[in-house]
Amino acid sequence: MSGSKRTDYRSVAMPRALWYHLYPGMWEVFFRSLGLSVVVSAKTDRATVERAALISEPEHCLPLKLHDAHLHGVVGAADVVFIPRVLSTLTEHIACPKLGSLPDCAVAQFGDETPILTIDIDENKRSVHRSMLELGSELGFRRNATRAAAAAALSAMKTERNGLKTCIDREDDYFLILAHPYILHDAYVSAPVFGKLDAMNVKWLFPDYGCESIESGPIKWDACGIMHDALLRLDAGRCVGVIHLSAFNCGCDSIVMEVFRGLLWEKNIPYMTLVIDEHEGRAGLDTRLEAFVDSIGWRNTLDNAV
Amino acid sequence: MKKKLKRLAFEPWGNYAIALAASVQCLNVEPWTRTATTPEVLELGVAASPDSACLSFKACTGHFLEAAREGVEYGVMVNSVGTCRLRYYRMLQQQLLEERGFKLFIFGLGYDGIKPPLIRHFDPRPGPFLKCCVRARAKVLAVDAIEKYAWHTRARELHRGDTTRVLNECLGDLERADSLLDIRRVKESIPVRFKKIAVKKDAIPLKIGLLGEATVLRNRFLNHNIEEILGGLGAEVFNFFLLGEEMKNIFGIGMWGRHSRWTLKRLAAPYLKSLVGGHALDSVANAIRCARGGYDGVVHVCPTGCMPEISVRPILRKISTDMDLPVLECSFDEHTSHLGVITRLEAFVDILNARRTRGNQTWKNRVISV
Known part of the structure; x- marks a missing residue:
């Protein structure tokens, strides 16, 4: 995939599984703010689980199997499928090793049918904000546009996370x-x-x-x-x-x-x-x-x- | 009377246990190990371990439990800094031992400061320590040499079992060898001894590469003696986990070696652009090497649920179709049936033999280099 070609992508697809949930709501807003149309696979249902059992490596853990099934569902639905290489989401920590080979596995499984877009996410080296900036420039977007999109994406993620119940001190029992x-x-x-x-x-x-x-x-x-x-x-x-x-x-x-x-x-x-x-x-x-x-x-x- | 030495247990890591035993002598402790796990030890480990931990963990935990039962005072365990579960094995094994009331203390073999904790505790004098390291390295290289000859000869031997007998003799002599000179003598005798075995001269055996997770590749109880089974079926194996080569990677020396991390990374780059962890990168790179090197097939060996190895299986499958290389995926756990493996x-x-008769005939004049 050459650098100039990438700007031709009009739409991005992504599986609603695994790494998607690590940054809830972030990637959709990022790509949408850049003017790309976004296709996210439907929520997991019985059919997804059945498809996972059919196409995925039998020894994978359940989330990884579901990821394969979701991925299978969005292949061909957009110009490109986005799968980041998550190496770490927290400084001084590392991600599960299985996430490190995801883009390569996606290329091995579906590379003939769709191009795969990837970016390294390693909080030990750079923040996810900077990873987004780099992804934007790799896709050929102007710096200002990418910056605005990344900011919108981060705030969208914050709102999404605030809506969840987390460990707060006020609760008892x-x-x-x-x-x-x-x-x-x-x-x-x-x-x-x-x-x-x-x-x-x-x-x-x-x-x-x-x-x-x-x-x-x-x-x-x-x-x-x-x-x-x-x-x-x-x-x-x-x-x-x-x-x-x-x-x-x-x-x-x-x-x-x-x-x-x-x-x-x-x-x-x-x-x-x-x-x-x-x-x-x-x-x-x-x-x-x-x-x-x-x-x-x-x-x-x-x-x-x- | 001589004071009784304290004992130090370490992981049963195939025939390398012989070499590792030599390396701890300078610490003034008696090594306690085996070259392979036993069924009883595995049972102990399985009972104590979390159910979805990998087979290597269970075997190793069982080994430490057995050692603790026999009153061994110390243990040593690699604690890597990678992404694999191996990083936490020492910590968890120590916890499991303590919960069962055992006193065995496991040292981590890794750096936290200048000296590894093991060295800091026993504090050997630099002279004997270096001598021991040199001797251990020589033994590791000798084990590699012996095994390479065994893989080569076993596929061609006329009388089943000759190779294994000679292999065991050589390993026994190596175990008894105390000085560098003795080790060199054993090493020099290896080719001579293996040449004495009666072989089928004109045979061109199948060549099969063994890839995967290090412990299972090397512990012949855990892999159900895969090397001997394949050798007995007339296939020459090459086990891609060679500690002699791996040592260079561990210490970060030798960028240009055939098995160096750097070379492997370059080799695997078209299919895998990340290290993943464990020996996953090695598996992918060596599969590509086997395909290019004219191997008839590879067996990918790992414990069931091994995080790094399982995560690259789709890639191995792709390599298999792209480069026309048959890959057999073998996962092992405590329930694996021996007959099933055979x-x-x-x-x-x-199937590989049938491919030879039906497919193209290039295998007759190929040159395999590894």
């Missing part, structure tokens, strides 16, 4: 939900859990994934580092339990779950892990959530009785 |  942003924001995966919690009248929050920086801890993966940081600052008096929502075969979670378990054991906060896969068994999920919430309720009454 | 490898070798 809440459950902390730990999950990667791409699980949290994918309603198909996370909505049954949140729906169940709401139905049980339970207050729940999740860590602030939009934070600029955190103290350097033992966990170097960005989202997991934020979760770890949130757990360290957790007040046992306020937070009654932690629910870790993980996707099947998530490599990062397989390690950090053990670390979190040890940490929360010391803090005396109950911890439950829920692993979600592409199979549709929601009854088990409901039962486990009910049992967890109930036993925490009993814990309080028993403590008071003693 | 059947898959047999089928793969059959």
